[in-house]
Amino acid sequence: MTATDGRARSGVIDTPRGQIRTPAFMPVGTAATVKAMMPESVAATGADILLGNTYHLMLRPTAERIAALGGLHKFMNWSGPILTDSGGFQVMSLAELRKLTEEGVTFRSHIDGSRHMLSPERSMEIQTLLGSDIVMCFDECPALPADRDRIAESMRLSMRWAERSKEAFGDRPGHALFGIQQGGLDEDLRGESAEALQAIGFDGYAVGGLAVGEGQAAMFGCLDYAPQMLPADKPRYLMGVGKPDDIVGAVARGIDMMDCVLPSRSGRTGQAWTRRGQVNIKNARHADDPRPLDEHCTCPACRNYSRAYLHHVFRSGEIISSMLLTWHNLHYYQELMAGMRAAIAQGRFAAFEATFHAQRAEGDI
Numbered sequence: 001m002t003a004t005d006g007r008a009r010s011g012v013i014d015t016p017r018g019q020i021r022t023p024a025f026m027p028v029g030t031a032a033t034v035k036a037m038m039p040e041s042v043a044a045t046g047a048d049i050l051l052g053n054t055y056h057l058m059l060r061p062t063a064e065r066i067a068a069l070g071g072l073h074k075f076m077n078w079s080g081p082i083l084t085d086s087g088g089f090q091v092m093s094l095a096e097l098r099k100l101t102e103e104g105v106t107f108r109s110h111i112d113g114s115r116h117m118l119s120p121e122r123s124m125e126i127q128t129l130l131g132s133d134i135v136m137c138f139d140e141c142p143a144l145p146a147d148r149d150r151i152a153e154s155m156r157l158s159m160r161w162a163e164r165s166k167e168a169f170g171d172r173p174g175h176a177l178f179g180i181q182q183g184g185l186d187e188d189l190r191g192e193s194a195e196a197l198q199a200i201g202f203d204g205y206a207v208g209g210l211a212v213g214e215g216q217a218a219m220f221g222c223l224d225y226a227p228q229m230l231p232a233d234k235p236r237y238l239m240g241v242g243k244p245d246d247i248v249g250a251v252a253r254g255i256d257m258m259d260c261v262l263p264s265r266s267g268r269t270g271q272a273w274t275r276r277g278q279v280n281i282k283n284a285r286h287a288d289d290p291r292p293l294d295e296h297c298t299c300p301a302c303r304n305y306s307r308a309y310l311h312h313v314f315r316s317g318e319i320i321s322s323m324l325l326t327w328h329n330l331h332y333y334q335e336l337m338a339g340m341r342a343a344i345a346q347g348r349f350a351a352f353e354a355t356f357h358a359q360r361a362e363g364d365i
């Protein structure tokens, strides 16, 4: 940890494959690619680490095939750190015919209907085969809204699975295992989960079970207490977040790492995120606009192309449209993280946050 400012923290996570500057945003590389981006372009946006998914890679091309080819870093030509999610969350949101027991989850692939199983032990095996630098415990993330008993039962199952994940992970120097706090929006259950995870002991701690439809106010309400229940001297990772204002609010509440498909996914649908707000480039009013998306942005899309051009290539369904908007969005997200890291280091995070909100116009700009 290099600096704190209020509850916000800045720091560096050292890994054998490079440093991660925090607060950090991780682009999502679900199927061994950050969609529409070359790895060198992802690096050029300033990303230090990216995220991969156990669920997708175990189905296709399989973890065994990636291991036989030298591991995920070599396979996807990304030499920096990779964090992999453990699969439980994706099974619940993507797979069919799921059956959940104490042992784990059996399910059918959403790709070809083939039968598969995930358990703490199998998830650890897959993430080890992939060569992941930061491994996530195998957990269950209950869909909200859910009653307290269901959330308590699910959290306690996840804590038993955290124990089994740690056991199966073993002692692997240079590799980290992160525990995942559950407990929905219930402060007591979140506290019970935090205590259970600390008793087991992890290299980092994630706040799971959020960004599942609860809305920003409820999420921030939980973040007003949940991160502080986790060890202050370890990385705190908020999973699946989020929009730029979610990210700023989460960093203000003590979060160090985040990941979200939003910048890449919305880039492919023509949705640009800028310091002044959102631009839907498909909107007809951009058809003759010679200005860049954001005149202050230094990304290739803003340096070399007009809104009129971006509008045209989106309207014509040209592949370059996804490339340019994804690059811009990931670049903007990294600029936001770099701005927060500098503001925290200089003790001016509150001013940064105020300026961030003052600059943003509502609606389409």
Ligand SMILES: Nc1ccc2nc(N)nc(O)c2c1
Pocket (backbone or CB within 6 Å): 085, 086, 087, 088, 089, 136, 137, 139, 140, 141, 180, 207, 208, 209, 210, 211, 212, 239, 240, 241
């Ligand atoms: N919103 C999210 C996103 C990803 C998650 N992954 C895991 N393993 N657990 C959760 O609770 C998640 C929540």
Ligand SMILES: [Zn+2]
Pocket (backbone or CB within 6 Å): 293, 294, 297, 298, 299, 300, 301, 302, 303, 328, 329, 331
């Ligand atoms: Zn740009």
